[in-house]
Amino acid sequence: MAEYPPFAVTVDLVVLTVRADQLCVLLVRRGIEPYRGAWALPGGFVGIDEDLPAAATRELAEETGLAEPAGHLEQLGTYGHPRRDPRGRVVTVAWLALLPDQANPVAGTDAASADWLPLSQLSPGQLAFDHDRVLADGVERARAKLEYTPLAAAFCPPEFTVAQLRGVYETVWGTRLDPRNFHRKVTGTPGFVAPVGRATEGDRGRPAQLFRRGPAPLLHPPMLRPDQTGQTGS
Amino acid sequence: MAEYPPFAVTVDLVVLTVRADQLCVLLVRRGIEPYRGAWALPGGFVGIDEDLPAAATRELAEETGLAEPAGHLEQLGTYGHPRRDPRGRVVTVAWLALLPDQANPVAGTDAASADWLPLSQLSPGQLAFDHDRVLADGVERARAKLEYTPLAAAFCPPEFTVAQLRGVYETVWGTRLDPRNFHRKVTGTPGFVAPVGRATEGDRGRPAQLFRRGPAPLLHPPMLRPDQTGQTGS
DNA sequence: AGCCATTATCGTCATGGCGACGACAAAGGG
DNA sequence: CCCTTTGTCGTCGCCATGACGATAATGGCT
Numbered sequence: 001m002a003e004y005p006p007f008a009v010t011v012d013l014v015v016l017t018v019r020a021d022q023l024c025v026l027l028v029r030r031g032i033e034p035y036r037g038a039w040a041l042p043g044g045f046v047g048i049d050e051d052l053p054a055a056a057t058r059e060l061a062e063e064t065g066l067a068e069p070a071g072h073l074e075q076l077g078t079y080g081h082p083r084r085d086p087r088g089r090v091v092t093v094a095w096l097a098l099l100p101d102q103a104n105p106v107a108g109t110d111a112a113s114a115d116w117l118p119l120s121q122l123s124p125g126q127l128a129f130d131h132d133r134v135l136a137d138g139v140e141r142a143r144a145k146l147e148y149t150p151l152a153a154a155f156c157p158p159e160f161t162v163a164q165l166r167g168v169y170e171t172v173w174g175t176r177l178d179p180r181n182f183h184r185k186v187t188g189t190p191g192f193v194a195p196v197g198r199a200t201e202g203d204r205g206r207p208a209q210l211f212r213r214g215p216a217p218l219l220h221p222p223m224l225r226p227d228q229t230g231q232t233g234s
Numbered sequence: 235m236a237e238y239p240p241f242a243v244t245v246d247l248v249v250l251t252v253r254a255d256q257l258c259v260l261l262v263r264r265g266i267e268p269y270r271g272a273w274a275l276p277g278g279f280v281g282i283d284e285d286l287p288a289a290a291t292r293e294l295a296e297e298t299g300l301a302e303p304a305g306h307l308e309q310l311g312t313y314g315h316p317r318r319d320p321r322g323r324v325v326t327v328a329w330l331a332l333l334p335d336q337a338n339p340v341a342g343t344d345a346a347s348a349d350w351l352p353l354s355q356l357s358p359g360q361l362a363f364d365h366d367r368v369l370a371d372g373v374e375r376a377r378a379k380l381e382y383t384p385l386a387a388a389f390c391p392p393e394f395t396v397a398q399l400r401g402v403y404e405t406v407w408g409t410r411l412d413p414r415n416f417h418r419k420v421t422g423t424p425g426f427v428a429p430v431g432r433a434t435e436g437d438r439g440r441p442a443q444l445f446r447r448g449p450a451p452l453l454h455p456p457m458l459r460p461d462q463t464g465q466t467g468s
Numbered sequence: 469a470g471c472c473a474t475t476a477t478c479g480t481c482a483t484g485g486c487g488a489c490g491a492c493a494a495a496g497g498g
Numbered sequence: 499c500c501c502t503t504t505g506t507c508g509t510c511g512c513c514a515t516g517a518c519g520a521t522a523a524t525g526g527c528t
Contacts, residue, residue, distance in 0.1 A: 005282035006240035009314070009325055048239035048323055052314040078312040078327050080243070080286045089282055091243055091325070093312050148382075163505075181487065183506065188485095205504025206494040221485070222456075397476075415516065417477065422514090439475025440523040455514070470528090477522075483515085493506075498499100 007080075010092040011055045012043035012131065014076060014138030015064065018155045018171045019101040022118040025135060026063060027127075029113050034086050035128030041135065042114065043092065056095040063114055064104045071099040072154035076138050084130045096138045098154040146172055148222040150192050153213040159196055161208035162186055175226050185223065191216025241314075244326040245289045246277035246365070248310060248372030249298065252389045252405045253335040256352040259369060260297060261361075263347050268320050269362030275369065276348060277326065290329040297348055298338045305333040306388035310372050318364045330372045332388040380406055382456040384426050387447040393430055395442035396420055409460050419457065425450025 015026035027039040042063040046055040056073060060066075073095060080091035104116075119139065124132055145151050152168045153160065166182045169175075186192055193211035200207050249260035261273040276297040280289040290307060294300075307329060314325035353373065358366055379385050386402045387394065400416045403409075420426055427445035434442050 004242045004279050007243045007280075007282075007325075008238045009241045009243070045238050046241075046314070048241075049316050051316060052312065052325070075311055077309055078286065080280070080327070082283050082285060091241075091286070091327075093314070093325075161505085178487070178489085179504085180489080180506075180508090185486080187506095201495090203504080204496065205502085206506080208505055224486075226487095395476085412516075412518085413475085414477075414479090414518085419515085421477095433476095435524090437475080438525060439473085440477080442476055458515080460516095472527080473525090475522100475524080477520100479520075480518085482517090485512105485514085487510105487512085489509085491506100491508075493504100495502105495504080497502080 005089070008088060008090045009046045010043050010090055011046055011052065011059055012041045012092045012094045012134060013056065013059055013063065013097055014041060014094060014135055015060065015097040015099060016138065016142055016155075017099045017101050017116065018168050019103075019116065021167065021171050022120065023139070023171050024116040024118050025122075025139075026114060027117050028063070029115075030128055038128045039117070039122075039126060040128035041094075041131045046093075052093055056093075060095075060097055064099070066099075066102065066104065070154070070158060071097060072151055073097045076134070076141060079130055079134060081130065092134075094134045094138070096141055098142060098151060100155055100157050102157075143172055146223065147225060148219050150214060150216055150219060153193070159198075159210045159212055161200060161210060162193075163208060165193070165211075169223070173225055177226070189216070189219060189221075190214075192219060239323070242322060242324045243280045244277050244324055245280055245286065245293055246275045246326045246328045246368060247290065247293055247297065247331055248275060248328060248369055249294065249331040249333060250372065250376055250389075251333045251335050251350065252402050253337075253350065255401065255405050256354065257373070257405055258350040258352050259356075259373075260348060261351050262297070263349075264362055272362045273351070273356075273360060274362035275328075275365045280327075286327055290327075294329075294331055298333070300333075300336065300338065304388070304392060305331060306385055307331045310368070310375060313364055313368060315364065326368075328368045328372070330375055332376060332385060334389055334391050336391075377406055380457065381459060382453050384448060384450055384453060387427070393432075393444045393446055395434060395444060396427075397442060399427070399445075403457070407459055411460070423450070423453060423455075424448075426453060 013026070017024050017026075026042060028042045030036055030038055030040050042059060044059050046052065050058075052075075060073065076094040076096040078091060078093045082089060084090065126132070127135060146169060152165055152172070155168045156164050162183050163179070165186060166177055166179060169182070170177055191214040194214045196210040196212055198210050200210065247260070251258050251260075260276060262276045264270055264272050264274050276293060278293050280286065284292075286309075294307065310328040310330040312325060312327050316323060318324065360366070361369060380403060386399055386406070389402045390398055396417050397413070399420060400411055400413060403416070404411055425448040428448045430444040430446055432444050434444065
């Protein structure tokens with residue numbers, strides 16, 4: 001194999017969460033060159049005997065301090081432009097993680113500091129390497145997957161209300177959804193959510209029923225995103 | 235960079251086409267170890283200065299003799315189990331290609347012979363490396379994408395009839411679709427297909443209108459797959 | 469030529485999901 | 499005790515869809 005071009009292989013993570021009605025991404029501030037001082041997606045090199053999902057899970061645990069008990073992790077795509085890293089030929093396998101807002105301490109295991117940044121505060125060209133595009137692809141994937149999978153629940157704690165779930169959709173899609181129709185849709189789609197039997201207490205307004213993720217892997221029919229065709233004036 | 239584990243990076247192609255009412259995949263017979271004599275997905279090593287999409291396009295051109303004029307090519311996923319290749323640590327970026335049945339000569343640029351094989355004739359464990367799984371993922375992706383994209387047209391020549399398009403769906407999904415409802419759906423979804431203005435001649439039955447691919451990147455609403463819960467007699 | 473098989477295309481009708489919205493239930497705060 | 503807030507259930511009309519029937523336009527056959 002020595003006759004073939006040697007590559008370095010890394011994993012990078014697009015870790016998304018919803019907190020305070022904002023879609024946020026986990027970013028680290030780079031402590032070394034290149035792009036020293038810039039924000040970047042968390043990630044690292046894959047060990048020579050390490051499987052790719054294992055590397056992604058390991059990095060996620062290192063950066064967030066949790067072993068993905070809840071949430072969701074899937075492969076997003078691979079990016080390998082010859083000059084994406086000035087140090088040499090690095091191919092990175094990007095992963096998308098959706099996590100509930102667990103107020104992670106995000107203790108930087110590495111020297112770099114990490115933090116949740118709202119997507120609305122990020123401007124293009126702000127991230128190191130090609131991470132702007134990776135992040136954009138991840139967000140796009142997340143938005144699309146909310147339509148036809150029950151993955152919105154990955155942003156919620158194990159038990160959640162219909163309103164919390166609706167809040168996830170509204171935040172990720174940037175739209176408003178009718179509470180009554182949303183309630184009908186969620187509770188009416190088989191396998192989307194499963195009732196716990198208990199209700200919230202202590203909040204404002206009428207207590208809400210608690211639910212868990214249902215067993216359905218896909219939403220049939222899908223959750224429809226409202227008409228996004230701008231045109232404010234009807 | 236020499237301090238980081240060296241990987242070999244390859245691209246592998248899942249090239250699908252529809253011919254004779256069969257979903258077929260382009261496979262090559264391996265001429266060297268490992269897996270000598272076994273069928274495998276076409277692919278090869280990525281050049282040290284070569285971009286990943288460029289490598290995929292190059293391999294596709296080498297194996298099929300065409301520069302992807304029609305059809306569709308997208309990244310499928312990356313597979314990198316530490317022992318997927320006995321020769322060493324090889325990470326492969328798999329790509330999915332959908333092509334019209336152009337009766338490609340499939341002149342083996344490499345010494346290996348290549349051919350179209352119907353999926354129905356393949357049994358699990360028949361392909362080299364982890365290509366069984368890569369192929370399964372590719373087919374699954376293709377089936378899913380027919381639902382919400384106009385990509386079925388990628389299996390057709392530049393100009394095609396509604397019936398040809400329906401045949402693609404029926405073959406890839408393994409179902410039957412009502413010709414009248416399908417016609418209404420296809421011609422009624424904006425941007426799915428664009429009428430050419432001419433019609434076929436010389437075939438059996440009434441001449442059919444010719445269409446081209448429309449500009450829509452997504453199908454709204456999606457093409458629904460018939461209830462697959464049918465317990466067939468088998 | 470005439471009939472028929474074949475394929476393409478248009479219509480009709482009932483059903484079901486969804487958007488818009490009204491109504492009621494169940495809590496807390498003044 | 500009323501009012502506000504939030505959750506849940508119902509109703510109505512529209513539209514896309516599945517299940518057909520009907521008609522149009524060809525080729526093949528006798």
